[in-house]
Amino acid sequence: MKAAPITASSRPSHNVARILARKGGTAFLLNASGMVIAFLLQVLLARELGVDGYGHYAYVMTVLTFLVFPAKLGFDTTIVRYVAAYRSREQWGEVKGLLRYSNRWSVGLSLAVVGVGFVALWLYSDRVERELYDTFVIGLTFVPFLALATLRQSALQALNEVLYAQMPEKIIRPVLLAGCLYAAVHLGTVSSNAPTAMSLFGFSLLATYALGAWVLRRKTANQLKDVQPAFQRKEWMRTSLSLMANAGIYLILGQMGVLMMGMYLGTDDSGILSAAVRVASLVTFAMTAINMTAAPLMSAAYAENDMKRLQRVCTASGIASLAFAGAVLLVFLIFGREVMAVFGADFRAGYIPLLIMSAGQFVSALCGQTGMVMTMTGHQGILTKALIVSALLNVGLNAVLIPAYGMNGAAAAMCVAGSFWPIAMVFVVKRKLGIETSVLQAIFNRKRGGRQ
Template identity: 50%
Template sequence: MKDGEKSGASAIKSVRTLITTRLSRGGGASFLINSIGMGLAMLLQIALARLLGVADYGIYAFVTTVVTFMVFPAKLGFDTATVKLVSAYRVKGDWPLIKGLLRRSNQIGFTLSILTAIIGIAVVAWMDWGSGKQSETADHAKTIAYIAGFAAIPLLTLATLRQSALQAMKDALFAQLPEKIIRPVLTIGFVAALGASGVKLGAALALLCYLLATAVTYVIGAVVLKKRIGTQTASVVPSFETRGWLRLSSSLMVNAGMYLILGQLNVLMMGFMRGETESGLFSAAVRLAVLVSFMLTAVNMTASPLVSEMYAKGDMNGLQRVCRRTGRIGFAFAAVVFAYFVIFGHWTLGLFGAEFTKAYPSLLILAFGQLFSAYCGQNGTVATMTGRQNSLTKILIAAAIVNAALNALLIPQLGMLGGALAATLSLIVWNSAAVLLVSRKPGVQTLAWAPRLSLVRKRGNYS
């Protein structure tokens, strides 16, 4: 073997070793917390569906979806900006800017979240919930459910900002432990305790338990953050670059908003068009379908820095291998989960309650969309890490518009099937466009398995 061939083989082996090592060890705690957290979240939803019944669970699921949308503008993109900026400031040892950023982001987030919560509560108080066939008691309970959900908005906003700060400090365990582990455990515990004591459960009580659990976990997270950075920032005078921070956070918020719309808009529109009960049934299918692409999302936490590193070095062969290996891991997991839902999806939905099995056809359609997304691999990550984020934003905006239009057209006619079709078609649209985007520039093929494209071969041999 020639020296050049030996050198090339050695380089390939080095890249493969790097990828394997990072994927097996990097982000291990984060992956574990995410896995346990997803399991607990699913357990919480099943327990609530069984304890509350279809109607009240529908209200609970719809309110929490509405709250998710309301928290988003209150954060103003500072959650993503904090991860990016604090990481950079920490390397430089610039604690004045870290302290200033955390203080300013919390001030802005708290102000916006309070205003959002007040507006939401005011709208609920003004609306006449008793205009239908509901009794006054049911009407009152529904109003309390919405008020409890909206009251959690400031706590959820600040908790997300705190989580981002700890993530930037590379404290993956305590960044995610309060919200992903402690909060669902407390919520289940509070609801179960009330049920065991003979209290009649409903959506209002469940959301009050959720509010209490959110408050407890917020305090825990705040204490952890103070201990984590308190010694470095206690005697530091904060520095502020508010205008620059706002420009960055606003731009980062756009893509995050598109992902939120693509993932949750169908649940929201289902509730408005078909009522909370059908929205609750559909929400169970959505939550299960997300499990199909869970591994790809988890692997992405380790793959992102690898993609950035390979691209910065100009190592396009290494970048291609990262995409191929992570994509195949994610797709293999997705295929297994998809097959599980094809065979056992009806039974799994039955764990929520007998009526939830009506969502089985929708689950299969949604799961197929997630399978397709997993097959397309790390296209969004590659686009973002290689400077193609503006083009990706345009793709996501177009897909979000397609999603909203299809929901408006199909949900009134087909109900849950319409929502599932709208979500899956928009997912296929944006993933296909993103694959083409990164195959042209920087010339990377993100599909898990695909024929060699001439466009990619021109960039190098990626076998």
């Protein structure tokens, strides 16, 4: 999508700091609440299921995450990018067409993924523990709803409805799952195991999916009611395939260590590492929350050819993200063992991996919104190349380091590979767009300019 030229007189004025403070503040508070709830949910699951049960549940959830991304076909990010631009131009026919087109593809691909998953599970049934097998069977049935829920979330995000985009998944779903799990185990006769937890996850997913779909329909009723859908199929598909490749690589960078730990050392160690991965992701929590608001602003600014506003979005979001990342990293350095022990005594073994992965997350925050800028401005092809190098590095390092160093090796692989692409993109974004995403880069250049 090329940036559409807009004259200065016709371009609307935007107070970026105010928008990010208001909308980003809402996203931050919502995600912060969701973070606390998700953390408590993981603690509840770990304590109720034990190391074995939690390991099975976490491993299946990791596999489901890998299965959902081809079912989405990259349309989740495509929706954020295009709907935000279409909204700024009031092209509601294209909005309606993209939502309809993406949902149809997602349903078809989800069913295909589920079918392949069941065949693979049947072929390897004699090599899989019974509890793990049952957990897989239950989890596979919910792949279509996971994919469609993600698309709905992206649509609301692009419409700047951050609260409604995040509330079902961040707040309602984990609270519902935790309440159902506790009631089923302590007030009923249901056994505390991974299949039970996965079944209750599915129930909570279906409930929040229905709620989210209803909200999206209400929020778009006035704009889309009497509008004929317009389709840009080739452009959307080309963009989505590229973004799907990027999403898959992000997934490899974040979860491949957990999968390879399970293959090399078993699901107990992979469960502990999975908990450490979740905790380490809190370092870039602010960046993720702010991106909910920043991404549509980036897309709209580029569509309107307003590079100064794009720079302001990157600078304002980068400062807030880096400050939060530094504070969280410090907390983990001092209290990391206690944080991991909340999951259970056995999870203390994840302290060193937590610190290693947190350092990698801090590097990402230091580099700023590089990946989001490249995606929202149509330069995802360059990003893909850097991500491929990082993914290959991740897999290679995991294969070498896990057998020798276990969880610490997996954490080191994720840290090194996960730091490569954002560092590279800092320089690419500057060269391609003239945008400085790193706060330190911006400060250094200002000081150098002041001395000249």
